[in-house]
Amino acid sequence: MNIHKIIIPTPYPIGDVNAFLVKGDQLSLFDVGPKTEVALDALNKGINEAGYKLEDIEQVVLTHHHPDHAGWVDAFPKADILGHEYNDHFLRREPEFMSYRTNFYRNQLSLQAVPEKYLEKIVESKEALKLYGSTPLTKFIGDGDVVPGHPGLRAIYTPGHAQSHLIFLDESTNEVIGGDLLLDKVAANPLVEPPTDLSNRRPKALIQQQESLKLLRELNVSKVYAGHGEEIVEVNDLIDKRLEKDQLRLKQLIKHVVNTPKTVIELTMDLYPAHYRAELGLTLSKTLGYLDCLVRDGLVSEEIVNDVIVYTRN
Ligand SMILES: [Zn+2]
Structure with a gap:
């Protein structure tokens, strides 16, 4: 080339x-x-x-x-x-x-139990x-x-x-x-x-x-x-x-998913205690990505309870 x-x-x-x-x-x-x-x-x-x-x-x-x-x-x-x-x-x-895009994020954040006030931080200004x-x-x-x-x-x-x-x-x-x-x-x-x-x-x-x-x-x-x-x-x-x-991150995350259901924001705080505040959008999407993998691999289940997605260990 x-x-x-x-x-x-x-x-x-x-x-x-x-x-x-x-x-x-x-x-x-x-x-x-x-x-x-x-x-x-x-x-x-x-x-x-x-x-x-x-x-x-x-x-x-x-x-x-x-x-x-x-x-x-x-x-x-x-x-x-x-x-x-x-x-x-x-x-x-x-x-x-x-x-449409703003509503898409609004809807996603509410499913992840993230307070609405963070919307602007996450959707580009x-x-x-x-x-x-x-x-x-x-x-x-x-x-x-x-x-x-x-x-x-x-x-x-x-x-x-x-x-x-x-x-x-x-x-x-x-x-x-x-x-x-x-x-x-x-x-x-x-x-x-x-x-x-x-x-x-x-x-x-x-x-x-x-x-x-x-x-x-x-x-x-x-x-x-x-x-x-x-x-x-x-x-x-x-x-x-x-x-x-x-794979290493998945192993770290699975330790935090337990028998009591947890939300995406809770698991993000568990996985990124030092960074989630400053980089909420980024840490949320990473956690969500790893959770998708754990669900795909049959290690974790997700269900919607009271309009929020919760994850439990299988
Ligand atoms: Zn680039």
């Missing part, structure tokens, strides 16, 4: 994000950084270093809709914007979708939404689609960290543009997001993430161009490490 990496600063705890400029029959940019001025400077500089200008970019391709990846879709007036169709909800931010771009997609791509202008570069749907998540496999070199599916330093968070069908069914993000990692494992890829951090070459070793870490 003729690929040029551009490192872009973000205001998020994760640090820098990577964009990748790929020259094929078309000049395509995979991910575009958050919508901040410093990020635009970095994009400009990186594209210039490769010998091009912003206007030369013919396609922007998104790995997923999160603002650190999809912010500057607005900077490329001549480019088509491609990605999984779920991105479009976050680029268009139509009132109908935004209120209006301020955070400013770092999103607002140019809608011009073309949807989904699982199995070849990226236009790049024969042999195929999209693979890999939900978990985001419901819009795609990776791109170069079938000739067996390299992958991986978004946040696999990162060198940290495991990407299994964030709770509304489902792609816009129903009220919560996607089981950690289970999805594990399935997506197993899928990547089967591809035996030689290199991952990751959305953050360095490129990964010992790909399957790192996948095994991530999956083992999840």
Whole structure:
């Protein structure tokens, strides 16, 4: 793959994000950084270093809709914007979708016995939404689609960290543009997001993430161009490490699930006593992810009692 990496600063705890400029029959940019001025400077500089200008970019391709990846879709007036169709909800931010989304989280929090006052902390505020771009997609791509202008570069749907998540496999070199599916330093968070069908069914993000990692494992890829951090070459070793870490967390969590039913918020406080206050949304989605795995493995049962989900040991 003729690929040029551009490192872009973000205001998020994760640090820098990577964009990748790929020259094929078309000049395509995979991910575009958050919508901040410093990020635009970095994009400009990186594209210039490769010998091009912003206007030369013919396609922007998104790995997923999160603002650190999809912010500057607005900077490329001549480019088509491609990605999984779920991105479009976050680029268009139509009132109908935004209120559906708020209600989805409200409903989830009440099932998890989280007080309503934390809603705003968990659903991104209006301020955070400013770092999103607002140019809608011009073309949807989904699982199995070849990226236009790049024969042999195929999209693979890999939900978990985001419901819009795609990776791109170069079938000739067996390299992958991986978004946040696999990162060198940290495991990407299994964030709770509304489902792609816009129903009220919560996607089981950690289970999805594990399935997506197993899928990547089967591809035996030689290199991952990751959305953050360095490129990964010992790909399957790192996948095994991530999956083992999840197993370890499951063992820790199961100790807290007892014969008396407990709610998600109670179990989050048990599992993350030092962190749940400062990072409620994150710790809730992790706990929920592990609980989904324990239910899947038949170790724990869930039922709804008085409109709240409770978990008990089997
Ligand atoms: Zn990211």
